[in-house]
Amino acid sequence: MRPSRPARAGQYLALLAYLVFLAFPFLWLISTAFKPPRELASLHPTWIPKDPTLANFRQAFDEQPLLRAAVNSVIVAVCAALIAVVIATPMAYVMARHRSALSRAATGWVVVSQAFPFVLLIIPLFLILKNLHLINSLPGLTMVYVVWSLPFALWMLVGYVRAVPPELEEAAAVDGAGKLRTLVSVTAPLLTPGLVATALFAFITAWNEFFFALVLMKTPERQTLPVILTHFLGAEGVADLGPLAAAAFLATLPSLVIFALIQRRLTGGMLTGAVKS
């Protein structure tokens, strides 16, 4: 049954309101990034800078190693996303296909582990990494991010695996495909949107994470973007607003670009009509 016109108009209005709500902070960030200091302190701020300038970007690059930090962030986030997906995929398959008391307990533990606060984990983690000589190193931070994102990645992937009808794997087996061949040729392609979504989640988690990076990465040449951004903040919340906005704007771009590039992969229409029900 199709919704009536007023209902559809209401839906579009709600969607538009939501988009405005989401876009406002980002658009304001862009506006601020191009404003000179005197416009930032105006009682009647404008969307479009009256006297647009690139000075904030120049200052941000002059004062902080933004490029180095961006490279660090990319390395850590990409590695964390890849490793998390590689580890989580077989685990998720087993948990989804072989249900038992153990797999239910494991799923429960995964959910519970998401409730642990950072502060509870940081000191033990710090000590473990120190013993492994991985403080102030990108592999150390990557390891932390993998551990941090793995439970949720696993939870996500279990759902995606369950969405793949077992009948497809059974049909492949009937046709003579072995277990590995079935997984590689039948299941894996159908899981692609799930793998992409999970990798994206792990990437964004690592890309935006601040506290672990702050504590674990001591030297400027190892620090990631979120930590470098705090260097534009002074005591009692005073901020160098222009350069901070410029740097924050640049820091959001990679996520947006990645989303734009792979959003097509996130659509899960591949299973439509796969089996007769």
Next chain:
Amino acid sequence: MRRVGRLAAVAAAVALLVTGCSSGGTADDGKITLEFQSLAWQKESVDANKQLVKEWNAAHPDIQVKYVQGSWDSVHDQLLTSFEGGEAPDVIHDASDDLADFAYGGYLADLRDLLPARLKSGIPQHSWETATFGDGVYGVPFLQEPRVLIANAKILKAAGVRIPTPAKPWSWEEFRTVTKKLSGDKKFGVAWPLKEPVSATLNLSLSAGGRMFHRGADGKVTVRFDAADQVVPRTVHDQVNTDGSASGTTLGMGGSDTLPGFFAGKYAMVPLGFSYRQQIVQQAPKGFDWQVLPAPAGRDGLAQGVSPQTLSVAEDSPHKKEAAQFIDFLLRPPNMVRLALGDWMLPTGTEALKDPALHTQKNDWATGTALAGDLRSAPAQSVRGYAEWKDKVATPALQEYYSGSIGLGELRKRLVKDGNLVLARYQR
């Protein structure tokens, strides 16, 4: 063709893993290397710090200092984790009101036997008190800023009010009268940015003789809210709720948030830290005429509580003596002046305070420098349990009082009765 593309993508990912995820260790060349974590964040300040580190390294090839950029944001958690993990920097930049937990927790070195006589005698005793916890000294206070009134000079001149000076400041009563005179037509004499109402109230209350925290003969601290403690809170409350001479909307704002209204002439004065001049110089509209005025004076003159920036040495540092030597170098009078100018603050050192650069009329440096002698240790600094008292009791109580939700009686009850219950738990 697509297969080739995929293979290339996989190869690129593997290469990224191999190159990006390979650790870079630090070489040990036998020299002493100290880590100095600085919280300087403004360009001039960072430049001054880095330049001084460079000069030290050039003069001391056997004791090299590595500059590490910290951040005021989350510094407490970051330091705590570093201390617990035995990875704290040797030389630590912080603020004196953040040191109590670290000092009592044994994380910081007692500096009494490490610092040279020159440095000890060069900083006044009342400044040393800010970094003294129990019997030990756990930081060198080196930069501080008084809270001042940043005023729109044009509005004050037009109103014909007496302009206060450090020698002849306004009393709290006169300040209230002046703000009334400057108000009207949707404009306010003053905008109090009281997002953090406790430190502002306590520190300014020293001028009226208010201390709020009183240490008994048994060493235990209790909260009182006597007549002297009430002068500043009552002034702010009455300006907002009785006179209409202070804006109610700025009570929840930080200092920076009030500047647009100040530049637009909505507020004639804003009580701010002395270093806010940097933002004013940067952001004020062309031709905007501003000046620095001393905060109002009370029974104890211009006395005011401050929490200076400090330099400390980690207790776990294997090179405490060298770390103290570096601090001594960093805080030689000319160097202290460079750091102060970079941060738009005042040095604590008596010799540094005599520097001509701090007595110029430009950007009203002279007015702030004239107030340096009246700066005292913030009343609550060494009180254990202060942080909880501030967050759970005093902040909500003062916010409600200033906004007019509760009266003075209820404020007293909460600060004293509820407050003492909190402090008692820390002093059993």
